[in-house]
Amino acid sequence: MAGNLPTGSRPVVDLVAATRGGERRATARLLSLVEWGGPLADEVAERTWMALHGGVAGDEAIPGVGAHRAHVVGVTGPPGAGKSTLVAAWTTGLVERGHRPAVLAVDPSSPLTGGAILGDRVRMAEATASGVFIRSMATRGHAGGLALAVPGMVRVLELAGFDPVVVETVGVGQVEVDVASAADTVLVVVTPGMGDAVQANKAGLLEVADLFAVNKSDRPDAADVRRDLELMLDLSDLTGHGRWRQDTKTNKRSRPAVVSTVATTGAGVDELVDATDAHLAYLEAAGTLAARREDRWRAEVRSHVDHLLLGFSRGLVSGLSAGAGAPAAVARELAAGLVGGTEGDR
Ligand SMILES: Nc1nc2c(ncn2[C@@H]2O[C@H](COP(=O)(O)OP(=O)(O)O)[C@@H](O)[C@H]2O)c(=O)[nH]1
Ligand SMILES: [Mg+2]
Numbered sequence: 097m098a099g100n101l102p103t104g105s106r107p108v109v110d111l112v113a114a115t116r117g118g119e120r121r122a123t124a125r126l127l128s129l130v131e132w133g134g135p136l137a138d139e140v141a142e143r144t145w146m147a148l149h150g151g152v153a154g155d156e157a158i159p160g161v162g163a164h165r166a167h168v169v170g171v172t173g174p175p176g177a178g179k180s181t182l183v184a185a186w187t188t189g190l191v192e193r194g195h196r197p198a199v200l201a202v203d204p205s206s207p208l209t210g211g212a213i214l215g216d217r218v219r220m221a222e223a224t225a226s227g228v229f230i231r232s233m234a235t236r237g238h239a240g241g242l243a244l245a246v247p248g249m250v251r252v253l254e255l256a257g258f259d260p261v262v263v264e265t266v267g268v269g270q271v272e273v274d275v276a277s278a279a280d281t282v283l284v285v286v287t288p289g290m291g292d293a294v295q296a297n298k299a300g301l302l303e304v305a306d307l308f309a310v311n312k313s314d315r316p317d318a319a320d321v322r323r324d325l326e327l328m329l330d331l332s333d334l335t336g337h338g339r340w341r342q343d344t345k346t347n348k349r350s351r352p353a354v355v356s357t358v359a360t361t362g363a364g365v366d367e368l369v370d371a372t373d374a375h376l377a378y379l380e381a382a383g384t385l386a387a388r389r390e391d392r393w394r395a396e397v398r399s400h401v402d403h404l405l406l407g408f409s410r411g412l413v414s415g416l417s418a419g420a421g422a423p424a425a426v427a428r429e430l431a432a433g434l435v436g437g438t439e440g441d442r
Pocket of ligand 1: 173175176179181311312313315357359360361
């Protein structure tokens with residue numbers, strides 16, 4: 097599949113250099129390569145990493161771009177909560193203040209039909225016109241799935257100098273939790289009247305949320321959802337779940353921030369931006385930013401290992417027949433062969 101994907105006449109190494117120089121077409125091309133997966137995606141991943149962090153290729157030492165890293169913000173919540181509207185208002189405002197935000201809109205279900213997507217397109221067109229870099233990805237193409245594609249695409253956007261990089265997902269499933277966990281700051285958007293807070297709780301999103309937007313606060317029952325949310329957050333502290341913050345000086349613990357917004361008018365959006373910045377500042381001050389990024393790095397390596405092992409196991413098993421014996425025993429033997437030890441005995 098990836099073999100059919102044209103890189104134009106430009107080798108990946110040139111695209112990486114052009115992306116670093118801020119060329120949007122090169123950035124878009126690299127994003128496509130990562131999205132499609134395969135050997136070219138691997139090459140992009142390696143060269144992008146090198147360009148960001150430095151390293152040695154052959155006998156050539158390559159300097160990285162330095163300490164700069166984008167603030168990666170994951171945005172999730174039920175479909176229709178107003179995520180896209182909110183992200184458009186927020187990032188448009190950032191451009192006006194001289195920032196260079198990028199949005200990666202992830203749609204794991206990906207049938208490109210229906211009004212929601214159409215509405216998204218319109219809003220995206222508006223945000224794009226105002227200078228926000230927006231990229232939507234459906235996951236049909238990628239062999240390794242979101243877990244491999246999203247971090248790779250975020251890294252391309254970082255290299256291009258975008259900051260923040262906002263990753264918006266569609267719903268409240270496991271995919272959303274995974275994608276959200278790949279961010280420095282996770283924003284969960286809920287709305288009145290849909291049992292959103294309860295739904296988000298069930299999906300495990302309360303545990304990964306660093307801050308909340310109660311959007312559609314122009315609705316009369318907005319106070320209810322805020323109260324539900326705060327109640328659930330208190331419970332999550334009792335059970336030891338959730339991302340409560342600990343002030344290192346006073347030792348006081350505090351709930352994730354809850355901001356009321358009306359995405360369609362922009363009300364509360366400035367406050368949301370402040371809360372997002374405050375969360376990043378908190379992570380830096382508490383020393384948890386580096387740890388979180390290390391966790392992310394490990395999760396990404398794990399995703400790659402999973403993907404490689406899956407390929408190995410498919411290859412190994414395809415040549416077998418039932419004569420080989422009991423499935424569990426055969427599997428143990430194969431696994432032991434793969435890891436070259438006695439892992440299979442455990
Ligand atoms: N009344 C009201 N409607 C909103 C608000 N934010 C978004 N909407 C509307 O809700 C619908 C869904 O918004 P969208 O951004 O597509 O939600 P998403 O699926 O979470 O991305 C759209 O018709 C928006 O115009 C809000 O704050 N108040
Ligand atoms: Mg949307």
